[in-house]
Amino acid sequence: MTVRDLPDLAGVEHRFLDVGGLRTHVALAGGGEPLVLLHGWPQHWWQWRHLIGPLAQHFRVICPDLRGLGWTDAPPDGYRPAGMADDIAGLLDTLGVDRFRAIGHDWGGLAGYLLALRFPERMRQYIALNTASPFLRPTPNVVVGSARLWHIAANAAPVAGPLLAARAIPDWALRHWIHRSAALTAEDREIFLAQFDEPARVRATVRYYRNLVTHEIPLLLAGQYRWSRLTVPTLVLTGDRDPIVSVESTREFGSLATDVSVEVLDDVGHFPATEQPELVAARALEFFGAQKSPLSNPSKPPKSP
Template structure:
């Protein structure tokens, strides 16, 4: 477990899943959900500045980091239940939420299903759940070649356990100097565990077999986002075009879009100052007390 000043680590049982969560600061809760191939360490450059304003809660998603890696449950809905259950155990009801990549898909689920709990949601370099199969979207599918490769029979475990995560960390980062060799080592170490490699294969097989087909036939066409949403993205992201992250105004009550200049797929790593400014600018002053929660209880 890498160490970061001011951060506490807790392991909490949530419906039989042993979840790891890193916590820092005090005040109103701000939940940060990481992407792949990462874990809570993705937020290391922004935890300190954000903890000056909020109680920052950084869980590891199912199958990644130091959270358990069971054989099943790698669907956004299930992982949203994991996070909701974790926050219940911590005594947190209402919170601000940031989700990146896979954590962004989980964040959309929480915002759609629990608008009474999520006061603000920031989706970072994350595909929209309202994605439609337009020609542009289909053509952009070549950008996410890693999805079928990670999901592939026979070679999927080898690819997702070594080749693809190494490629992702190196080539999805536009500001390459921002991701140190030590950061890469910490992220890649988790894939020495066969259970976590199996979890990654499950993540992406679920995308190919279930989530993407349902998305493209309009799974969320009757849904509506009533939570204020900010889509925050790096303009140099090699995976997702702006059209795949935005364009769902008619399904959202309050939608804003901001782009970070010369930033790739990992904004909190590549430009932490601008990222923190974006979070604070959108979520507002915690002194407004719109997210009052009971005292945190850690199990």
Template sequence: MTTPLTDPETLVLQTLSSDSGADVQHRFVQIDGLRIHYAEAGAGEPLILLHGWPQHWWEWRHLLGPLAQRYRVICPDLRGLGWSEGRARGYTFERLARDLIDLMDHLKVRRARIVGRDWGLVVGYRACLNWPDRFEQFVAMAGVHPWTADGIRPAVFLRPWHVYLLASRGNSRRLQDWLTKRSLHAWRHRGRFGADEIEVYQQRMRTPAAYTATAEFNRNVVLHEVPHFLQHYRLLRLQVPTLHLNGAQDPLSEGIPHSYRDYTDAMRLETIPDCGHFAPEEQPEWLTTRLLTFFG
């Protein structure tokens, strides 16, 4: 079921859409009993873009115009973030991946290309591992791959210290507000977010749903996902053709091993030059060209 936008939502989302250079439509659907928002532009074969933390669909604004010339581009807000509803539970990689599949089913998208950054990366990997027949190609950005434990260096798991802090003290809204702003400053290498851009993200991070999503996602990573992948990574086989991109100056993804080669059918690990954690906003032209080349 599709639900309409309210007047305040329409005004804000239309204003943000004007930055994309594309005719962006905004809609809400019911998934797992939650009102989930997605932005859509263009026509053709479906291309799904999954954002990271602490952001939402708007992080793709510089890519929407050129990508929408070739694809039906769909940018959902992950549950609890952006304009999507959340609840106290449901932030496992498995459930977030199921949200994606449910959205595809609602939109009658049988098979799609997918790009996932940060939180979107883990959702994309889990979805491609679980439902390889649903995905044509996958581009992962700004994070580790599922086989990082093979050939791991301890620093790889120590650099994202914010994950452990949020897992242990995530109920502190003051802490979350500070980390949200700090991440947007500290993890960007090329250029800087303006005060208005930071407020666009922080405003949606100051909702009860976003506070809960942030705390629960990171608790799940520490308590369940990391132990699970450390124990079971040898059993995982990725069949979907995949390009994994990390910024050359991304403080969260330095030193990722090439151990994936033993567990994937067709995957490449590459770096984005002169780039930190926020490639869609630091290197939008480079990234657009690389995506279109990979998609062929």
């Protein structure tokens, strides 16, 4: 596999750890209680570059690269959300972390939900960024809205998938899923896209999305998690200009979620940690009890599902 240089960020330490046979890259910063940041696709730990500094002033920030992405190995299997959650739990065990907080986005957001459902005694609080709720029902709005998710079928396609996942769709996603395009520089975009020059990572993307089509979406719509009890205090932050994850798809939790609030971020696309990092950091620190957010807007209270 091609060796790429890790981008430099002040105060960040990089480790490569063996987690159940998976060589896992993790970026670490700060001190205090653990806070795990779980990135989405087509990104990696660098997604959190603007948040690591502010959050590391209060927490021990742990930013792993998910299986097959960034600098974590890309084996031929394990590309289901439950496997991602197992990877993260194993990494925390390796680091000696028991109780933790987490922020997850996109694929990392789904992994975060599964960690909350499977290990509620370990997760103290959770923030999901632009992540569809795993408790969704197949309502007409959900079915109609699925048309915006064409990239899933494209990445999963038998012949075209490996060709399109080699930069074409990742580049399109980084350019079109962001509302505040000036927030993502050409240099940052290239840092994310360079991983897709490696055939093993392209194959990993194809496997993520094929498993999504063949297993996860049918199970989600059939109610796999609909009757699971979410007891971890959860804050959902979602951009109102996200072209792939609708606000409605992030709000549905049913009666078994005991402590969930949803807040819509104005004029933000799919990448709030890039588009509005100061706001996301402030909301996170407020929710986690680290400080009162100076950016809170009393005219826009969090919306309950």
